Amino acid sequence: MKKDVQVHSFFSDFDISLFRAGKHFRLYEKFGAHITEVDGEKGVYFAVWAPSAKNVSVIGDFNYWLEGEHPLNVRWDGSGIWEGFIPGVKKGDKYKYKIQSNVNDMTLEKADPYALKCERPPNTASIVWDLDYKWKDKKHIGSRKDKNSLESPYSIYELHLGSWRKNMDENRSLTYTEMADELVNYVKECGFTHVEFMPIMEYPYDPSWGYQLTGYFAPTSRFGDPQEFMHLVDAFHAAGIGVILDWVPSHFPEDKHGLGLFDGSHLYEHPDPRRGYHPDWKSLIFNYGRNEVRSFLISNAIFWLDKYHADGLRVDAVASMLYLDYSREDGEWEPNEHGGRENLEAISFVRELNQEVYKSFEGVQTIAEESTSFPMVSRPVDLGGLGFGMKWMMGWMHDTLEYFKKDPIYRRYHQNDITFSMTYTFTENFVLPLSHDEVVYGKHSLLGRMPGDEWQRFANLRLLYSYMFTHPGAKLLFMGAEIGQYEEWNYNTSLDWHLLQYDYHKGIKSLLTGLNKLYRKEPALYEKQFVAEGFEWIAYDDSENSVLSYIRKGEDRKDDLIIVCNFTPSVLENYRVGMPREGKLKEIFSSDKREFGGSGVSNKQLKIEETAIHGKDFSASITIPPLGTVVFKIL
Incomplete structure (x- = not known):
């Protein structure tokens, strides 16, 4: 039976003023689909931002996906927010927004930007869900200030959930629940202090590895539901292991159900293609100068720290945000108001993001994947920095791998390659990254880079890891590095766990376990790891x-x-x-x-x-x- 949309709002006037000023950082409490009760009747309150729409209706399996059955009401205040309460809609129902645009009379079907759960790709609908979960990590959160500080051991195991380990009998990835046993025990056994998940927010295309997001507020349904992902985080916390999430505020894909041309206009992306389109990744760039977009992004960062108890965010592709000429030729970009190449709006956004994160959550860290010499990335905003806690040390990674691939007989001529990092290592709070990017696209695995016969190759790898763990800075290793993977990483297949039957590979795992133990045990390796x-x-x-x-x-x-x-x-x-x-x-x-x-x-x-x-x-x-x-x- 059809039930009409009722006028209802989660927004106060103060919420609207904050949203329009770009200062509302808890938008997930307002936008999206919220299970609630109005006048004794259970249902769902929907709210979506679509200022260029002339009509917005909710379509779903509860109304046979018929347009116009449940039209939302546009707010009177000019905020561009459409909202309403639909009785009878319940948890698990699928839905989208049908948007009739004022721009060229376009009609669009869009997933909810604030959806808490999405259909498993290739399906694209949003799913009504809640975040009810009884957390058991109070002790971990209470001790996070000390365990997650810059004066503590910080050894990160970076992984891609879909390819860490497969259930071979069923030829599928492990679920969040299965990983709460197998993955947590494994990471603890190896001695890492943190895990870093490549993006777990919903993404449509497997070969993107998760870096092209469409569901910013939903953990991917490939491995289970939101509560099962919470259980995985909880299990890591019970084991004393911090959880870092890769986060992508730099760009998003053009998929029709996503954020691009959301209401027929350039709502989330910058309208100028010189600033709103990535030629390398064929994706759209957020409009960092638009207040509502800033609120969306900062709210999203806060969401994962708040609702999923993440201990940190590793922010992807920061360099692409900071520079207007990133990956562009002359004539393909426009200087800023001072004639420079810096994206002033993005810099302002990043600073505000970090200020809000560190103000709101004690003991968390933000980590920049930033590949240039942009100054003071990991210095406080009030001192003129960008405000990140740490920054990936890409120069160290490049110089070190270049050095190690040389035959030892020639290394005497390249001593500067292995010592140069110490000339700048204390200019930032650096993470030494041997990440997924270094073992794909023909670069070979880390073991595959090492010269010499078999014994020398493994000895070189042991030397590389030992040098890394005794060099100042936090540490990051991508999965497979700890077992001496021969092959490059493939997002579609499991790691080669069978290698652990061989002594040299077992030796690499034993070495890294020993290095993690040494790092955690010896204060000299972490108490002053970021200071000269x-x-x-x-x-x-x-x-x-x-x-x-x-x-x-x-x-x-x-x-x-x-x-x-x-x-x-x-x-x-x-x-x-x-x-x-x-x-x-x-x-x-x-x-x-x-x-x-x-x-x-x-x-x-x-x-x-x-x-x-x-x-x-x-x-x-x-x-x-x-x-x-x-x-x-x-x-």
Whole structure:
């Protein structure tokens, strides 16, 4: 039986003024489909922003998808909001908005931008849902300020939920519920402090890996419903592991049911194609200067921190937002009002986003994937920065991988490649990323980049990871790196878990588990990981032997660590290294342990002698294993 739309509103005048000013950051409490009760009758309140529409109606399986059965009412205040309460609509019902536009008399069918659940692609309808869930992570949230701080270990396991592991019997990805057991236990076993999910917001096209979103407020239904995703987050929190979500405010796809030309006008995207269209990704760019769009995006960031208890957001493609000439030739972009190439509206948006996030949630982090030398990305807004907590260190990644792919016999000529990062490593709070982008499109897997015979390739990989974990900064590894994946990542297939039956691959996993344990145990590796006081070179200029030696420092001098890396396959015996003080030298970690697949070269406890070298009054004679890293402590 048809029931008419009733006049009803979740919006106060104050809500409207905030929305129009770009200052309403909880829009998910107002827009969308909300199960509610009006005058004793249960149903759903719908609200959508479509200022260029002349008519908007809700179509769905409850009215046989007939246009005009349930027309919404446009608000009188000029906000462009259409709303109304439809009795009898219930959780699980599918719906869309049918929009008749004032622009060229277009008629459009659009998914709800604020939908809490979407149909599983390739279907495109929104689904009425709620977010009822009893969280069990109060202890985790209460301790987040300390565990998620910049002075704590930050070791991130980046993964793509669809291809981490498959149910081989049914040839499908694991569900959120299955991952709450298998994935959580695995990440805990490996010792990572955080996971980072490639975008889990609903996306229509699998090969986009989730970076082309259509359902900004809905976890993808590929793996289950919203409560099941909450359960997965809850399970990670119970295991003491933080959850970071990839978030994409930089662009969105042109799919007909999505945000593009939402009401027939350029509502969410910038109307000028020089600023509203990405030639590389063939996608649309948000209009950061439009107040309502800023409210939409910041509300979306807040939503995942609020309703899904995320511990951080890794913001994708920040560089593409900051520069008007990003991936454009001369004549394809227009300078800003000062004649520069910076996108002033996007910069303002990013700063406001970070201010709101850090004001609203204690202990969370925002992380910028930003590939340029834009200054002060991870510095506070009130000091002139963009306000992110951390930034990916793309220069370190590039230089390090370039160095490691060289045959060790030539590395002596490229010492600067492996030391250059220390000239700028404390200009930002850097994350060292060996991410999914480095193992696709013909770049080879990390193991596939390593030179030499089989033993040397695995030794090089162990050396790379050990150098990474002893270098200042947080750490990020993409799934598969921890088992020495031979093949490039394929979004459509599982990781090659069968490799763990082989000793060298088991050794890589054991090594990374050991490195995570070392990182979490030793304060010198994290207490000052973002400040210059936490690092000191011993010798960076021994290019003849391709050796680096340095000190990592904590708050307490007794926690200092001595790290020595040998980038050649030769055992270096009686190698003298300067020491900051006298005492006894104890080896606490070696990448060459037999359990890691190494040769077992090691150092027994050594006496530090009063012999000057490397500008130090004291030194010790050590043995450095081939293609190995050793970590010492002074007793």
